[in-house]
Amino acid sequence: MNESELFKALADPTRRAVFERLADGEMNATDLRQGFDLSQPAMSQHLAVLRTAGLIAEQKYGRNVLYRINPDGVARIHQWLSRYNAFWPSRVDDLKQLLKEMDQ
Template identity: 40%
Template sequence: MAEPLVKHDVFQAIADPTRRQVLKLLVDHEMPVNVISSHFPMSRTAVSKHLRILAAAGLVKERKVGRETRYRLEPEPLQDLQRWLDFYSRFWENKLTALQRYVELGEES
């Protein structure tokens, strides 16, 4: 029986350090799973599971070349994530500016 397709959130997908490393490997060119798995101290099956999670989050795409499946980075979800972070970063910057003012005023007292 086939495993049901679960849509993974980009945050969930990139939360794992192995998956972040996989994405880094795929930045410049596509790779088959055997080449990707050679970079990790885990089984090819474990790497395939990570690739399925990344694919479900839309972060990698598969392409069949003969018998081989190649994976490539799909950066759009990361760009969406960056836009989301940019929107909320203004709140962090405001808090840091307020903290800086507080610290500077506290030193003058």
């Protein structure tokens, strides 16, 4: 749940790809393996790392486990990044646009 775990979890390209796929909607471990050349235990281990880091959450239903993005993890990255707001002034306009869109 600390920042090292958070960034370590995201440092692996497979885990980032899994995370990105979950952004499209919750999914179980078997479906997540589609398109990855990875053993079942490897995927299970990656999911455990993402979960420990607070980036994803899981919900068991029967013998399946649904995984989904945990907003807390995203918020924590943003929180860390906000310390360095002074260093990305060029992004501010994009952000204003985004907030305007979210209001509508």
